Amino acid sequence: MNQKDICIICGEQLEYAHSQKEYTELRCEFCQNTFSTHTYCPNGHFVCDTCHSEKPIKIIEEFCRATKIKDPFAIADKIMKHPNFNMYGPEHHALSPASILTALKNNDIKKPNGESLTFSDIEEGIHRGAKIPGGYCGFYGSCGAGIGAGIAISVFTGANPSKDIPRSLANKMTSRALIKIADDLEHCCKRSVRISICEALDFLNENFGIKLQYSPNKCLFSSSNKKCEASNCPIFLIED
Numbered sequence: 001m002n003q004k005d006i007c008i009i010c011g012e013q014l015e016y017a018h019s020q021k022e023y024t025e026l027r028c029e030f031c032q033n034t035f036s037t038h039t040y041c042p043n044g045h046f047v048c049d050t051c052h053s054e055k056p057i058k059i060i061e062e063f064c065r066a067t068k069i070k071d072p073f074a075i076a077d078k079i080m081k082h083p084n085f086n087m088y089g090p091e092h093h094a095l096s097p098a099s100i101l102t103a104l105k106n107n108d109i110k111k112p113n114g115e116s117l118t119f120s121d122i123e124e125g126i127h128r129g130a131k132i133p134g135g136y137c138g139f140y141g142s143c144g145a146g147i148g149a150g151i152a153i154s155v156f157t158g159a160n161p162s163k164d165i166p167r168s169l170a171n172k173m174t175s176r177a178l179i180k181i182a183d184d185l186e187h188c189c190k191r192s193v194r195i196s197i198c199e200a201l202d203f204l205n206e207n208f209g210i211k212l213q214y215s216p217n218k219c220l221f222s223s224s225n226k227k228c229e230a231s232n233c234p235i236f237l238i239e240d
Contacts, residue, residue, distance in 0.1 A: 055089035072103035096148025097125030150174030
């Protein structure tokens, strides 16, 4: 379909710059700070990543702090159904690790070192995911939701650059998610989150013997997404 994303201020299709000489200096509609951006509205509107995702990040944090839901898909869907959670945006980069880590915590899954997962671990996953800019999939070749799955494994295993096996596992998780996300379809943040969770569940089972119970229901957002690939999308085809 190759449709462009739309401006959240006026609904006009966004424009994309492909090199720094094409970047545009624009002032954010909300914080009034000026940014050099590769994504902008032809009518001059611009919303920075921080303002775009500020409310949704708080929604993720508050929900994950309180919920007892054990199904990572149900966690993600509940959050994405919130009226202040956007159809597209960098907040999905934090949602992916948040959903995975919250499900592990609520299922009382211990870390490989024997310690229990805490909300601080979930917060760390959210914090790392929230650092990934919008448009990362197209401009950097790495979907933020896919990276989010790697972040979840990094937090779960306590990975850092000096830990060979945990670091490798985190990178393997990210690469596995990205391969599935690179599906030649119109980009969709909802699909990317769902795919990342799917791959993380398989990865946790294969590498740690962790089997979480879940019900991967059909996508709840097709009717409200004008760019939906419908029957071309594997999530759209999942039976209820």
